[in-house]
Amino acid sequence: MKLGYVAVVRKEFTHIRREPRMLSFIFMGPLLFLLLFGYALRLTLENVPMAVWNEDPKSVLSLQIEDRLASTGYFRLHKVDGVEQLERELVDGRARAGIHIPADLSAKLFDGERATVTMYVDGTMPAIATATRGEGGVLGGDELSAQLHFDPPDAPPRKLAKRPLIVEEKVLFNPELRDQNFFLPGVIGLLIMQVALVLTSTALVREREYKTFEQLIVTPVSGAGLILGKITPYALIAILDAVLVVSVAHFWFQVPIAGSVALLALLVVLFVAGVLSLGMVLSSYAETQQQAMFYAVFVLIPSLLLSGFVFPIEAMPKGLQPLPHFLPLTYFVSSVRGIMLKGAGLDVLGRDFVALGCFTLLFVGLSIRRFRKTL
Amino acid sequence: MPEPTAPPAPEFALSARALTRRFGDFTAVDGIDLELRRGEIFGFLGPNGAGKTTTIRILCGILTPTSGTAHVLGYDVARDPEAVKRRIGYVSQQFGLYGDLSVDENVRFYADIYGATDRAYREHLLEHYGFKDKRRRLAGALSGGFKQRLALVCALTHKPKLVFLDEPTAGVDPVTRKELWDLFYSLTADGTTLFVTTHYMEEAERCDRVAFIFRGKLVLNDAPDKVKAHLGERDLFHVRCRYDPELVRRARELPGVETVNQFGTTLRLIVERGRLTPETLARALGNGELTAAHVYPTEPTMEDVFVNLTSRLAAEAEAQDAALDAAASRGLA
Ligand SMILES: Nc1ncnc2c1ncn2[C@@H]1O[C@H](COP(=O)(O)OP(=O)(O)O)[C@@H](O)[C@H]1O
Ligand SMILES: [Mg+2]
Numbered sequence: 001m002k003l004g005y006v007a008v009v010r011k012e013f014t015h016i017r018r019e020p021r022m023l024s025f026i027f028m029g030p031l032l033f034l035l036l037f038g039y040a041l042r043l044t045l046e047n048v049p050m051a052v053w054n055e056d057p058k059s060v061l062s063l064q065i066e067d068r069l070a071s072t073g074y075f076r077l078h079k080v081d082g083v084e085q086l087e088r089e090l091v092d093g094r095a096r097a098g099i100h101i102p103a104d105l106s107a108k109l110f111d112g113e114r115a116t117v118t119m120y121v122d123g124t125m126p127a128i129a130t131a132t133r134g135e136g137g138v139l140g141g142d143e144l145s146a147q148l149h150f151d152p153p154d155a156p157p158r159k160l161a162k163r164p165l166i167v168e169e170k171v172l173f174n175p176e177l178r179d180q181n182f183f184l185p186g187v188i189g190l191l192i193m194q195v196a197l198v199l200t201s202t203a204l205v206r207e208r209e210y211k212t213f214e215q216l217i218v219t220p221v222s223g224a225g226l227i228l229g230k231i232t233p234y235a236l237i238a239i240l241d242a243v244l245v246v247s248v249a250h251f252w253f254q255v256p257i258a259g260s261v262a263l264l265a266l267l268v269v270l271f272v273a274g275v276l277s278l279g280m281v282l283s284s285y286a287e288t289q290q291q292a293m294f295y296a297v298f299v300l301i302p303s304l305l306l307s308g309f310v311f312p313i314e315a316m317p318k319g320l321q322p323l324p325h326f327l328p329l330t331y332f333v334s335s336v337r338g339i340m341l342k343g344a345g346l347d348v349l350g351r352d353f354v355a356l357g358c359f360t361l362l363f364v365g366l367s368i369r370r371f372r373k374t375l
Numbered sequence: 376m377p378e379p380t381a382p383p384a385p386e387f388a389l390s391a392r393a394l395t396r397r398f399g400d401f402t403a404v405d406g407i408d409l410e411l412r413r414g415e416i417f418g419f420l421g422p423n424g425a426g427k428t429t430t431i432r433i434l435c436g437i438l439t440p441t442s443g444t445a446h447v448l449g450y451d452v453a454r455d456p457e458a459v460k461r462r463i464g465y466v467s468q469q470f471g472l473y474g475d476l477s478v479d480e481n482v483r484f485y486a487d488i489y490g491a492t493d494r495a496y497r498e499h500l501l502e503h504y505g506f507k508d509k510r511r512r513l514a515g516a517l518s519g520g521f522k523q524r525l526a527l528v529c530a531l532t533h534k535p536k537l538v539f540l541d542e543p544t545a546g547v548d549p550v551t552r553k554e555l556w557d558l559f560y561s562l563t564a565d566g567t568t569l570f571v572t573t574h575y576m577e578e579a580e581r582c583d584r585v586a587f588i589f590r591g592k593l594v595l596n597d598a599p600d601k602v603k604a605h606l607g608e609r610d611l612f613h614v615r616c617r618y619d620p621e622l623v624r625r626a627r628e629l630p631g632v633e634t635v636n637q638f639g640t641t642l643r644l645i646v647e648r649g650r651l652t653p654e655t656l657a658r659a660l661g662n663g664e665l666t667a668a669h670v671y672p673t674e675p676t677m678e679d680v681f682v683n684l685t686s687r688l689a690a691e692a693e694a695q696d697a698a699l700d701a702a703a704s705r706g707l708a
Contacts, residue, residue, distance in 0.1 A: 211471055215465070218467075375438050
């Protein structure tokens with residue numbers, strides 16, 4: 001055994017023991033993430049929200065088509081009125097798929113002709129889109145004719161066309177279903193978050209660790225002056241970082257920017273402000289820089305898992321679905337996809353923007369309140 | 376911000392009444408009364424852990440007192456700490472500047488934060504404190520003495536009327552220490568009041584007034600040349616002898632001896648007045664080698680006074696504890 005090995009091991013264990021908070025993180029963290037993966041996170045989808053625009057609502061046939069879709073267990077149907085509303089819901093994310101049943105559906109079917117229904121699919125999440133198209137295929141098959149019944153049941157059977165429905169597909173927003181278009185906008189958020197959290201979470205506690213804190217709080221500096229003063233430079237750095245990442249995603253990886261660049265910039269600024277101020281809050285709770293980094297990781301990983309960045313929020317258990325709403329990244333991911341892929345405007349994204357703004361105010365307020373100019 | 380507590384130019388730069396600070400059941404500062412006249416150098420002495428830093432932190436408004444009040448430059452520290460902070464300078468015991476910032480950058484930061492607009496004064500300070508050719512040096516790379524000077528400059532840009540220096544000369548070589556003291560004097564020449572803590576006894580002589588704190592309590596508070604009078608009716612003997620713990624033990628048991636301290640080959644005894652003469656002392660310690668020629672009465676130093684005061688205080692506290700214990704055990708019986 002090398003000289004000093006045992007002594008060093010013992011000393012390190014003693015350090016660890018002196019920081020019980022850290023110890024609980026070391027064991028609780030992996031456990032928490034394991035539980036998340038075990039219970040909450042699914043790649044396969046159930047209950048994909050599907051908007052149904054049924055122009056032939058009186059017809060039993062159209063209702064049977066709806067039943068058929070619902071019975072796959074894959075879709076959760078709700079009614080909309082008109083193609084505008086349907087597309088709007090796809091833009092704002094209330095629906096991930098949609099179907100349009102035309103007014104002449106039953107008339108055509110009764111005449112033994114084939115009728116055309118249109119499936120709309122949100123292409124921003126290629127995995128969902130592919131699966132949705134697959135499930136939508138139930139309408140196109142041969143068996144369907146056998147399953148479409150006429151009311152009353154004792155009426156003489158009429159001959160339907162062999163494949164009565166023509167399913168026309170419209171993949172919106174990301175028609176080629178490119179994975180980059182799905183991942184990269186979210187990655188932008190993740191990168192901003194990582195940089196911003198790491199930069200600020202240590203900002204306050206560093207002053208304590210380097211013993212500069214006492215000399216600082218004996219000056220007339222105000223809490224707001226100090227907190228905002230610490231956030232601002234990092235905000236500029238994080239925004240530059242965002243510009244870099246968005247440029248590479250757009251110009252090199254060809255991720256489109258379907259919406260307004262100004263809106264994208266506003267989103268980035270709001271998000272950066274929110275995350276930096278969250279970092280300040282973490283910094284005010286940490287006692288050492290190491291602890292602050294742990295806290296940052298502890299915010300980062302759940303954000304990654306629960307924001308809808310990879311795992312669709314719809315696939316999480318009902319009880320956990322409110323959780324993503326407490327994470328700034330959730331709002332960023334849905335908005336950035338909205339702007340870059342769907343061309344969504346402020347009318348659709350307003351709520352997300354307001355939420356991000358509220359986070360910033362809350363976190364800044366909290367960190368200023370928590371800041372004490374005493375030892 | 377309202378500044379309601381400022382009376383017109385109070386006579387004292389600082390006054391504290393029954394200032395107390397507890398940490399749990401431990402009382403770090405115990406009912407301290409202080410008054411600092413404007414323009415004086417006030418020396419706050421005491422061994423490590425006596426409560427000097429804690430007292431200063433309360434007076435600077437960065438630690439709240441458990442009880443008692445303090446007015447600094449006319450403002451109540453507990454009620455209006457920010458008004459105090461704007462007007463004082465403070466150099467903390469631990470180097471508190473940014474090591475990765477240069478001399479200039481540190482000074483500029485603190486000047487800006489205090490809203491100090493007098494650039495010429497800043498330049499003057501940097502020059503006067505010897506930074507002429509060091510302004511771009513990183514603060515972390517400065518020597519101990521220059522770190523202290525820089526901390527002082529940073530605490531002075533806003534021309535505070537009262538400056539707290541917490542052990543500014545700790546761990547600094549004697550030459551540098553003298554230079555630092557010259558700087559302190561030049562400050563008071565401008566009418567600034569200085570509150571300096573130290574545990575170097577010889578520095579106490581340089582103050583206008585000294586107070587001695589021991590276990591959170593103020594033991595003494597007077598002008599340096601009056602401190603010796605606090606020894607009261609006592610004689611001081613200086614004995615030249617070999618280092619011998621047995622000798623100390625024997626000396627302690629002599630009648631009238633209050634404190635015995637051995638410094639290498641000398642023994643200092645504080646004895647009740649008239650109880651011993653050099654001859655009787657030499658004989659009583661008598662190991663044959665010692666004669667009256669090795670023993671001579673001497674003038675007390677400030678250190679002798681503090682040592683004597685604290686040992687008497689400790690003895691009193693011990694006697695009190697013993698009495699309490701005795702009473703408690705009687706109560707139980
Ligand atoms: N924040 C604190 N919590 C608990 N004890 C403290 C704290 N600060 C100081 N003390 C204790 O108070 C006593 C006085 O400390 P201090 O004022 O730093 O002494 P000095 O500056 O005279 O060396 C010490 O025993 C120290 O351990
Ligand atoms: Mg101290």
